[in-house]
Amino acid sequence: MRCSECKEEAIIKIPYAHKYLCKEHFIQWFENRVEKTVRKYNMLEGTRKLAIAVSGGKDSTTLLHVMTKIAEKEGIEIIGITIDLGIDMGKRYSVKSVEYAIKNYEMLGVKYRIVKLKEEYGFTIDEAKVKIRRPVCSTCGLTKRYILEKVAKEEGADTLATGHNLNDIAQYVLTGYYNGDILSLARLRPVSPAENGYIKKIKPLFLSPEKEIMTYALVKGIPFIYDSCPHTFRVGGETQDNIRRSIEEMEDKIPGFMISLVTNFEEKFRPLMEDIPKGSLGKCKICGMPTNKDREICSFCAIRMKLTEVKVNS
Amino acid sequence: MRCSECKEEAIIKIPYAHKYLCKEHFIQWFENRVEKTVRKYNMLEGTRKLAIAVSGGKDSTTLLHVMTKIAEKEGIEIIGITIDLGIDMGKRYSVKSVEYAIKNYEMLGVKYRIVKLKEEYGFTIDEAKVKIRRPVCSTCGLTKRYILEKVAKEEGADTLATGHNLNDIAQYVLTGYYNGDILSLARLRPVSPAENGYIKKIKPLFLSPEKEIMTYALVKGIPFIYDSCPHTFRVGGETQDNIRRSIEEMEDKIPGFMISLVTNFEEKFRPLMEDIPKGSLGKCKICGMPTNKDREICSFCAIRMKLTEVKVNS
Numbered sequence: 032m033r034c035s036e037c038k039e040e041a042i043i044k045i046p047y048a049h050k051y052l053c054k055e056h057f058i059q060w061f062e063n064r065v066e067k068t069v070r071k072y073n074m075l076e077g078t079r080k081l082a083i084a085v086s087g088g089k090d091s092t093t094l095l096h097v098m099t100k101i102a103e104k105e106g107i108e109i110i111g112i113t114i115d116l117g118i119d120m121g122k123r124y125s126v127k128s129v130e131y132a133i134k135n136y137e138m139l140g141v142k143y144r145i146v147k148l149k150e151e152y153g154f155t156i157d158e159a160k161v162k163i164r165r166p167v168c169s170t171c172g173l174t175k176r177y178i179l180e181k182v183a184k185e186e187g188a189d190t191l192a193t194g195h196n197l198n199d200i201a202q203y204v205l206t207g208y209y210n211g212d213i214l215s216l217a218r219l220r221p222v223s224p225a226e227n228g229y230i231k232k233i234k235p236l237f238l239s240p241e242k243e244i245m246t247y248a249l250v251k252g253i254p255f256i257y258d259s260c261p262h263t264f265r266v267g268g269e270t271q272d273n274i275r276r277s278i279e280e281m282e283d284k285i286p287g288f289m290i291s292l293v294t295n296f297e298e299k300f301r302p303l304m305e306d307i308p309k310g311s312l313g314k315c316k317i318c319g320m321p322t323n324k325d326r327e328i329c330s331f332c333a334i335r336m337k338l339t340e341v342k343v344n345s
Numbered sequence: 346m347r348c349s350e351c352k353e354e355a356i357i358k359i360p361y362a363h364k365y366l367c368k369e370h371f372i373q374w375f376e377n378r379v380e381k382t383v384r385k386y387n388m389l390e391g392t393r394k395l396a397i398a399v400s401g402g403k404d405s406t407t408l409l410h411v412m413t414k415i416a417e418k419e420g421i422e423i424i425g426i427t428i429d430l431g432i433d434m435g436k437r438y439s440v441k442s443v444e445y446a447i448k449n450y451e452m453l454g455v456k457y458r459i460v461k462l463k464e465e466y467g468f469t470i471d472e473a474k475v476k477i478r479r480p481v482c483s484t485c486g487l488t489k490r491y492i493l494e495k496v497a498k499e500e501g502a503d504t505l506a507t508g509h510n511l512n513d514i515a516q517y518v519l520t521g522y523y524n525g526d527i528l529s530l531a532r533l534r535p536v537s538p539a540e541n542g543y544i545k546k547i548k549p550l551f552l553s554p555e556k557e558i559m560t561y562a563l564v565k566g567i568p569f570i571y572d573s574c575p576h577t578f579r580v581g582g583e584t585q586d587n588i589r590r591s592i593e594e595m596e597d598k599i600p601g602f603m604i605s606l607v608t609n610f611e612e613k614f615r616p617l618m619e620d621i622p623k624g625s626l627g628k629c630k631i632c633g634m635p636t637n638k639d640r641e642i643c644s645f646c647a648i649r650m651k652l653t654e655v656k657v658n659s
Binding site for chain 2: 277
């Protein structure tokens with residue numbers, strides 16, 4: 032097929048936009064769409080320094096490339112944050128992920144900070160998997176959210192961008208509708224304003240399908256770790272994965288299904304949830320970060336205490 | 346497999362309830378579940394005469410059988426309503442459907458009324474398909490809602506029961522989430538109370554999966570028309586059908602998906618839509634029935650005027 036914009040050979044079909052695009056026009060289209068999303072939801076309003084969470088995977092490295100361009104135009108300072116989670120499993124997964132992140136930072140000349148979980152907090156995700164009962168993906172998610180929040184603030188950033196893509200968000204939305212988790216849905220936003228001690232968070236890729244992100248990373252020659260986290264093999268076949276696959280199958284049958292599900296959630300249904308109480312927030316007695324649900328100690332410090340077997344505040 | 350309740354051979358698996366059931370225990374289970382649903386949502390509160398819409402298909406004939414039992418216990422009078430829609434398409438579809446409905450009325454000794462669309466309103470659905478631009482399924486749905494409402498009132502019923510099953514409702518819910526149709530979702534209820542001139546409407550099978558209804562009809566030997574409406578072949582492959590198939594695939598992978606989606610909609614999300622304005626209602630200048638959206642003439646009378654080419658009020 033030929034590109035809908037020129038006579039070059041197309042490299043991708045965008046079914047929901049009825050377009051075939053060549054390499055150059057796809058890059059332009061992809062970047063424009065992210066920029067439009069950023070502007071439509073006023074993601075960078077009031078932002079002076081933007082922290083970008085970069086794991087080394089396709090989503091976050093693409094995010095880094097696109098946001099660096101946008102931030103430059105806007106005169107916004109950027110800092111990359113990468114966490115060495117200590118995931119090895121015989122595959123050097125974290126070591127390689129961090130290497131890929133650094134390659135991108137250096138390609139783009141972006142300042143960055145690498146946080147080594149073991150050195151700074153005394154444990155690795157592999158250790159957490161063995162030593163505590165919580166599902167490892169839950170521990171890992173909690174750890175990443177905690178450290179990103181903390182380090183972004185330490186670096187003087189006022190906004191934190193993460194690489195959640197359209198498929199991720201569609202999965203969260205349908206899962207929330209399915210299991211009635213109104214509290215999670217009320218919090219699921221493209222822009223979460225700074226409140227209750229939390230930094231402003233943005234998801235610039237929340238309308239970008241995974242397939243487009245992968246294609247963008249490949250055609251731009253962005254270095255990224257292709258492997259999946261070795262722990263994710265353990266949660267295969269579960270409800271979340273089934274819902275994700277079903278959504279992707281629906282997208283194939285009904286092009287634009289994911290965008291419609293997500294934008295209608297954001298524009299029509301989430302506003303109905305504005306008044307849902309978010310739970311009272313306090314400060315963790317150990318680290319001073321915000322805690323949920325009137326807990327004295329935040330979940331991260333609780334996990335850390337269990338894993339390091341020392342009193343964190345001693 | 347053996348029945349989970351006795352040693353008989355099981356005829357059906359109920360994956361979301363982790364049960365295998367024999368014929369007798371399945372009949373008991375199915376009827377109990379419908380009765381529990383009727384009671385949980387107070388469907389028959391204040392009902393003295395119940396109209397049941399019977400098309401002759403598996404859902405409505407099953408509804409008639411189960412509700413006749415429940416109504417007897419409660420001392421509630423029943424009237425069946427069947428519409429001869431004039432769908433032929435070389436297959437005598439409406440003629441056969443009406444015959445099946447009558448077989449059931451007579452089996453159960455239930456009073457009934459047959460409404461012949463052509464004789465009483467001057468047109469058939471087959472004619473509407475050819476003569477007016479509106480999709481035939483939309484005209485048919487509108488016609489059925491209008492006539493059922495009108496005839497139920499004429500017969501002195503205070504409540505109208507329809508055979509919408511769990512798969513139907515799950516499809517409506519997901520379609521509404523997908524296309525952001527908040528007005529339709531706000532109106533989608535197991536019990537729609539009498540208001541604005543409309544009769545109370547109930548959906549006793551809204552938590553019964555299609556597969557269970559089909560099995561019930563077959564094992565009880567309920568006569569029903571197995572053929573699909575000949576017009577539905579024309580809408581195959583469209584969004585609604587794709588969504589329905591996807592939901593059924595999700596149910597296979599995640600047993601209980603449909604029940605969870607629908608009950609969480611009803612219990613968690615629809616209450617958020619209570620305040621959504623339903624649109625102001627007036628009375629049709631021709632027939633006196635309620636009209637939507639400040640129209641002088643209701644949609645049914647407008648269609649009827651076009652089709653019969655006479656002024657209905659002359």
